[in-house]
Amino acid sequence: MTKLFHWYGSLGLATKQFIYLFTVTLLLVMILAWNNLRESESLLRNQVVRDAEMLVSRTNQYIDANLDNVENMLLLLSTQSDILEDGKEDIALQTLRKFADYNNSITKSLYIIRADGKVYASSQVYYEIIGNPYLSELYKLALQNYGGINVSEPYNSPISGDTLAYVLPITDANKELKGVAVAEVNLELLSMQITPMNYQSYVLFTKEGNVINRLQFNDKLLPYKPSSYPRTLKDDFQEQLVSLKVGVSSIQADSSKSLVAVRSTTNRLGWSLAAFIEEDYFYKDLRKLDNNYRTAVVIWVAILLISAYLLSRSFTKPIRRFVEKMDRLHDLQIITKLTVSRRDEIGRLTQSYNAMLERIQNLLQKTKAAEEQKKEFELKMLRSQIAPHFLYNTLSCISSLAKQQKIDEVRETIRSLVKLLSFSFDKQSEFVSLAEELESLRMYMYIQQVRYGDQYTYKLDLDESLLQYRILKLTLQPLVENALFHGISPHNGGLITIKGKMEKGMIRLYVRDDGIGMSRDKINKLLYGTIAQERSRYRFTGIGLRNVHDRIRIHHGEHYGLRIGSRLGVGTVIRIDIPLLLDKDENLGIWD
Template sequence: MTSSFQNNDMEINMKKSFPLFYKLLISFIVCGIIPLIIISILIYGLSVRFINDMIYEQTRLNLTNMHQELNVILKDYEDIMITLQSDETIMNALSNDLTKNNENKIYEKIYDALKNRTGKPPLYILNTTGDVIFSTNPLPHIYETGIKNNWGIFREVTQGNDGTTTIYPQKINYEEGKSSLLSMGRKILDSKGNPIGYVIIDVYRDTIINIFRPHINGVPIHIVVLDDYDYTVLDIQNPNMEGKFQNATYLNHAKDIEFKGFFSELERDSYLTISYKDTYSKTTTIANVHSNIFHQLNGIVKTLLIIGCFISLLICCLISIVLAEHISNPMKQLIYIMSKVEKGDFSAYTSFNRNDEIGALGTYFNQMVLQLKKYLDRLMEEQNKLRVTEIKMLQAQINPHFLYNTLDVIKWSAKLNKTEEVTSIVTNLAKILRNSIDCEEEYVSVRKSIEFINSYLAIQKIKYNDKFDVNIDIDPSILELKTLRLILQPFIENAIIHGLTYIDHTGLITIIGEKDGDDIIFYIIDNGVGMTEDTIKRISKSTNDNHIGIYNVDKRIKLYYGDKYGVHIESIEEKGTKVTIKIPYLTGGDNQYD
């Protein structure tokens, strides 16, 4: 009973507890997610830093390349000016020795110098008073005024060192719709080193744009070129700002970006400002990259990471399910097999076919069940031997007194020449003795059990001179069913000896056998002296010689079939006793209730 309660408690606790499968599944998923989250954060941080650094470095590289290409052109223009500056024909013309022939030669030299040059820039050669002019374009008004007042590029060239090129940022619009942004100038000196004129080249805006544009195509970048005084030399997106003071806060070229954190991102609607100072052209180019490009690229990285994390999580879940089932399913199988073993099915065994600890557990469990089955088989064999011994003891209890009394009856019947009685007694005694010899069998049919009772009663009626009658009513449907040996005789003997011997009227023993559902009920009823309740309790639990048979029958029935079966005695003093024997409905010899 205690074991049953414990098993029930264990089943309830297992139902209430969290299944092992889900514990393993959650553990595996958590173990997979934590590294995934850490790696994703690290990858995102590195990606953000890489993207920011890449754009920063690429933009700076583009600025460097733009100015390198621009300086190549500017130095090419400088070489033109150096060639013209040292030409004797030009020097003589500027020294008031100008002839028509010289003028043609000078223009030929100018056009030869500009031949195959990028952009064919406007070129001007002037004396110090502006009277002698050689030019490829009409002289801009700003030069006419500048040379007379010695300001603008002429002042810068005059104040500059001899033999150097002055680059002067200024915007000049031409009649054909073009404009220039930079002017380059050199002094022309006579043989004594005195300035006698200037050679000027203007750099077209389109020339600079054509250099810059290939480096910014497809990139949301704002390029602004400033002079030393923060006046706008070039503004690709806002040409109207060219020549004006630039006061936009986001163009503060001293504000180079600094990435202070591992996960730093530019705020939205902000700019990454990178400046490049060109010492040759004495200009500063500022590149302003809008933060949208950072957020777009970072958004792509986020999307890829989210997709990657989702796919990784899905794979992690699938692997976790497989691993959890790989571990938990054998446990479920083992629990199921244990429940079968608990119910008495020792043919159940595990078949994990694994070389790990779970496989070893299954192997040891199978060995344990096999050993337990061997032990129980040995125990059942010993119990069977014990049952046979009990039957023999019960039979031995019957035989001595009964045999002595029966032989005594035969003797007196023979003396009285009661041949028929002697024949009947001997015949029935032989049947009883044959039944005693075959006591190795635990089960007999109801028919054989009744035949034994008839033989026993035939002898007892002769012994007691027909002092009692017998009425046997057995349902024919149960005659071939199996029952335990000697479960009726002890109660019939008790009814005769203790119930009918001392009455002064004819006794009656009624034996009834019938089917009741899945059970068989035997009733043994007598009209003898009866018993008190105390006497019933005493003989039901007594092991003394007078009542050991009654006690043994009830004990054997319960041992073979369970506590729901057994013997029940009812009795009323001076009226009689009713014994009820209840056993299961068995069709074969095997004990179905072991």
């Protein structure tokens, strides 16, 4: 193989192009011929399979209709919880016999299992003599989906024979469990009813691959276990049933026989119906068509041999020139466009190449501008983190508290101010945990409540599992500050609620206030207008909503950031979308 590659590498460009085009085109022709052959086979298949699919679909609908009757019967039976009361045994037995007689076309036996373990049966005499060991398991199955209908896997009942059971809890008006209703389906009668609807071999099976219908003795198509009664499919064939795709597929019956399987969609119980046809049935009329394709392929090979040679020669020269021009490009910052002198595919390729270089250059410029803007925002944040008016007013408040000899308030206010300043001046990372961000917010709100009283209140409602994730520092505080002084303060007090949850693979935080609200024009101005630092004597920092929005989008992309909704006179909600960031190796705690 190595020698072959060396030999190919030593050939001229025209020869390489000829060999490549001839080989690829020949493969394409052979693939096309093969596909056409397969399509012809498919057309022949469809003549039989289409009818089989229609019959399978109709049969599946017929089965669903019969099973609907069982479900409706159980639902009606579950509404008569009063018959389970003591002293009404005769009424319960009479009711079961009535329902069983009315639905005998699909139901074999009916049971009611009271919560105390007492059992009523539609054939009470047979039950008392023979019993049914599966009832305890069916009672547990009914309680697994409390209030809904469950269906068991097929089993052999002493009274009903080969069957499966529908189970439904029975409750009274107070939703108290009174018992469980059980209906055993007459699978033998169901098989007899659907057999005339299918002229192929068929199997009705559950999602685990368990066969529901009774298999026919005169069926020579499917593989059965020898000397089995009732007839049972071989284990390896039964395992293949579950993996059958919906529609038409192939399945191996044994080492010498392949079958075409037509599988229906599953019904709401997870059952599927599959009909089987011999694979050899479709190949009887394809031999003549196969010979015609062989003759056509020989002719096509001769034509391709000549065409590939001529095509390679026509492409060699312009491609070599194009490659030589591309090799001259070394610096993407300085782009010299290639001259377009052709109108064919080579010319269009040259135009696309020039457009690609231009897009690359624009992308590099945008990336460079974004990095510069990111650094600019970081510098603005560091330069305007502490507003002097806020610090002056807070210290004045501490002085006033000291004159009033409120020592505890003075101590707690100074402690909050010191930690708030520590949090702001920490330059180790621009990211902090959500828990740290909330702690800084708590200290900020404590200072504001000391200054202005209880007219400003706030509430947290966050999932504790979110506290470990990382967010940009000073994300929540500017939003709460905006709600405080532009929403609640003009309203003479109110409540700020901060919620958080994980949704759609990201963290979503909500800052809600019940203040005066704002118009859509003001929202657009805040998020998409010109950047202006909002400085006032009330603010702790000079970071506004636009600054927070742009910082998040610069760090995480355009899918993240702020969304604002507001109604005048009702309030404002700000949603913050941020990705899931977790850094377990970094020391997150700064509140020692």
